[in-house]
Amino acid sequence: MTRFQKYFSAFLILCSMAHQAVWAQTDPFQQPERGFSSWLPAPNWEHALLSGNGTMGAMVMGHPHDETVILNHALLYLPATEPKFPIDQASRLPEIRQLIMEGKYEEAAKIPVEQSLKEGYGGHLWSDPYVPAFDVNLQMAASNVEKYKRMVDFETGEAKVAWTDGQGTYVRKVFVSRPDSVVVISIKGTGKINGSLSFARRPVEWSQWEHINNNIASAQAAAKDNWLTYRSEYKKRWKGSLQGYEGVGRVITKGGSAKAVGSQVQVQDADQVLLLIKISPNYNYANSQVEALQQYLESMPQNYETLLSKHSKVHGDLFRSVRLDLGGSTGSGLYSETINLRTAQANASAATIEKQFDAARYNIISATGTNPPNLQGIWGGSWTPPWSSDFTHDGNVEVAISSLLTSNTPELLLAYFDYHDKRLHYYRDNAKRMFGTRGIHVPSHTSTHGWDNHFDPIWCLSLWTGGAGWTASYYYDYWLHTGDRKFLKERAYPFMKEAALFYEDFVTIGQDGKYVFNPSYSPENTPSNSSSQASLNATMDVMIAKQLLRNCIAAAQELKIDKEQVKVWKTMLTKMPDYQVAEDGALKEWLTPVLKDNHQHRHISHLYALYDIVDPDFKQNPELMKAAAMVVEEHMKFRREENGGEMVFGLAQMAFVTANLEDAATTAELINWLARYYWTSGMATYHNPGSLFNMDLSGGYPSAIMRALAYAEPGLIKLLPALPPDWKKGKIEGLLLRGQVELKSLAWDGNQVNVTLQSGKKQQVEMMLPKEIASVKTVAGNAGKVGTKGRSATLMLPANREVQLSISMK
Incomplete structure (x- = not known):
């Protein structure tokens, strides 16, 4: 052996020792402080670990030696049904209205379906389905x-899989970068990395092949040098439709070698592997974007930590905007499988609620960007997803976005x-x-357009008029x-005016001089004395219209x-x-004596006035509040029989209402x-139990919790309005309240409440507590002379300065 060879061998040994030392200092199995761990790979895609940047999503199954990462893109809705111009339901509106007035609701509900068939719809049409991009x-x-x-770090957005086998200890990390808009996959270990990387079409179930063959022209995965590509072309096209999409991956190795073999890139004896992936929808499939995607990936840093640092700053700021602390240190390190088993058998612990609060917020943040979250957020592993x-x-979408403002991430709501x-032109x-x-x-x-193409004789949603107002x-x-x-002047008010303009033309005058909402619809309920969901004067429709008009006036x-x-x-x-009891x-x-209530249902649409800001008609009328509470009581009987039951967003809405009812x-x-x-x-959520x-x-989950802890409208802040009795002590930080007030911190311990507020403007506010106030002490800042009476305290908040208060309740 030459002197050079001896020195070089010593150098390699030192490098290996240094590498081992780094691994010794960092425990790859350590659970993230704000995140979770799982001790089993995902049994199916619904249990995958999630990562996303609001445009692309990644679902990590977690198998050590045969891993699948399912990739999604927010714009990949399969063009399955050409958008059709809305039917001329207006010409049949007098007929529909007459039938409803005569109590012939089923006949009225059939007319839009009949009209759609006359106009060539050919049957029941669904929105274009949201489909996966490909598997890695x-x-x-x-x-x-x-x-x-396997783990997810909520603060960094990383999904991690760590294992030790006969070759060494390895960690595979995945995140989807917000600033760089790339999927980043890293593989590192104490041993050499040998294996292959490839793209492939998401597996197709036998019952889905007709759907695939009717709508997808081609799907091709390839490899060349250190590049992976995936191209898929759609069959059906119309003006402006998506014609296909392309994905490109760049394989970067440290040590060892990488070469293309067939449709794979094979890696041999590498110390580290980095895979960068970008997906792009293609509206002109004849012009491939592969070269442009390759050039973009070549411009990316080739260092995982550099890429992560940029992303975790942006993502982390969104995630860390709010923090809930219920004192749940005990049980915080439990595996997700253990958490699910324990909570199914007994009430949820403080640690579980904290972790789920974080997980839910992480999911919505990761799914929001190009669009608001769809029914599956930004993820999916099926070619035929439900609805x-x-x-x-x-x-559904309203509940999915319900926490974005209160959790102080208003920038995410811009996607909505x-x-x-x-x-708007479709609407x-x-x-x-x-x-x-x-x-x-x-x-x-x-999904891909805004025309109303959904007609059904039972679920007669084309008769529902509340969508724009809501x-x-x-x-x-x-x-x-x-x-x-x-925003109010240029975006909110113009949209609100157009929504209000609809009602100016739609409502008619009844014999009592009051407006009649005909047709009407209360999602998705059927009156107990009717066989059809088509109806007259649904309370929700009236509530939405009234709220909209009040907001338009105020704006x-x-x-x-x-x-x-x-x-x-x-x-108007x-x-x-008038609301009726x-x-x-x-x-x-x-709101008619003809139709009778049906409490055996998942929805509570007629409590819309208590979903968010409390309707002043209810706020000023204790009898209406009592009547709303009775609706909750009746629907809870139904829910208790089913131990919660299906359609979880209805339970979340019920919690919004009960919080506002205190x-x-x-x-x-x-x-x-x-x-x-x-x-x-994988700490994702279900629509039905399990x-x-x-x-x-x-x-809905974090939203329900935040509403239990704080409610606000301009000039009024309620602290702990519906505090669960078992939450004796706790703290929440970072809420954004109506009235431009940040609730920097709210801590409670028995009858003692400490609160830090910062207002975006100078204003007087009334602050209400759940019990009579004994004393209020200004700890920091200047709230003026604080007056107290019963449960209320009146204070003056300065602009852009923190005020800290210590409150004792009797």
Whole structure:
């Protein structure tokens, strides 16, 4: 051996020792401080570990030697059904209305279906389905596994798999970068890395092949040098449709070698492997984007930590905006499988609630960006997802986004507004063609376009008129939370006006001088004395219209415009049907004596007035609040029989309502249900107990918890309005409240409450506590002379300065 060879061998030994020393200092099996661990690979894709940047999603199965990472893209909706111009339902509206007035609801519900067949719809049409991009297959030399753990770090967005086998200890990490918009996969270990990397089409079930063959022209995976490519072309095309998509991966090795063999890149004796992937939808498939994608990936840093540092700053700031502490140190290190088993058998612990709160927020943050979350967020492993995994606007998407403002991430809600603003021209067509009105109509289901193409004689959602008004409420709520006047003037108010314009033309005058909402629909319930969901004067429809008109008036007055239009809206409010209470004391779901309530149902649509900001009609009328509480009581009987039951977003909405009713006991019961039965081992959420991957609860769960701890409207802040009785001590940090107030910190311990507030403007607020106030002490800042009376304290918040208060309750 030459002198050079001796020195070089010594150098390699030193490098190996240094590498081992680094691994000795860092425990690859350590659970993240804010994250979770699992002791088993995912049994199917619904239990995968999740990562996402709001545009691309990654689902990590967690198998050491034969790994699959399913990739998704927010725009990959398979063009299965050409968008059709809305049917001329307006020409049949007099017929529909007459049949409803005659009590012939089934016949009325059949008319839109009949009209759709006349106009060539050919049957029941669904939204274009959300489909996976492709699988990344990572195979390594097999050996007996001696130790294993898979994890997600909520703060960095990493999904990790760590194991020890006969070759050494290895860690595989995956994240999807927000700033760089790439999927990053790293493999490192104490031993050499030998294996292969490839792209492949997501497996197709036998029952899905007809669907695949009818809609997908080709799917090709290839490898060349250190590059992987995947190209898929769609069969059906129309103006503006997606024609296919492409994905490119760059394999970077440190040490060893990498070469293309067939459709794989094979790696031999590498110390580290880095795989960078980018997916791009293609609206002109004849012009491949592969070369451009390769050039982009070549411009990326070739260091995992450099890429992670950029991403974790952006993602981490979003995630760390809020923190919940219920004192749950005991049990915080349990595996997700253990958590799910324990909570199914007993009430959820403080540690479980904290972890689920973080997991749910992580899921929604990771799924929001290009679009708001669809039914599956941004993920999916099936070619035929339930309900097409579309955007369902009669409750699902609203619950999914419900936590974004309060958790102080208003920038994420812009994806929701962008989605709707892009579809305004479709919504105008809907209003004109289906109802003969001006303004806009948001249908119940959308994905790639905004036309209402969904007609069914039973689920007669084309008769539901509340979509635009409900959507408009989030535009206005964004203003209430942020005080962004430019947004109010340029985006919120114009959308709200168009939604209100619809009602000016749609409502008719009844014999009592009040407006009649006909047709009407209360999602997705059937009156107990009817065989059809088609209806008259659904309470929800009236509530949405009233809220919209009030918000339009307030916005116009804030902007000092449209004085004459304000008079029109004020007059309309005087003609709205009065809310009614049934013989059993419950608020009626339909404001007519003809239709009877049906409490045996998942939805509580007629409590819409208590979903978010409390309707002033209820706030000022104890009898209506009592009637709403009776609805909750009746629906809870149904839910208790099913121990929570299916359609979890209905439970979340119920918790929103009970929190606003200051019903702490029922809110606690609902949160406990939500914690016990609807979680995968990958800390994703279900639609039903133990089944159907769905992200509604990931939005609704933290929202329910935050609403139990704080409620606000301009000039009013309620602290701990529905505090679960078992939460004797705790703390939450970082909430954003209506009125442009940040709740920097809220801590409670028995009758002692400490709160830190910062207002974006100088304002007087009333602060309410759950019990009578004994004393209020200003610890820091200047809140002026604080006056107290009963449960309330009045204080003056300065602009942009923290105020810390120590409050004792009796």
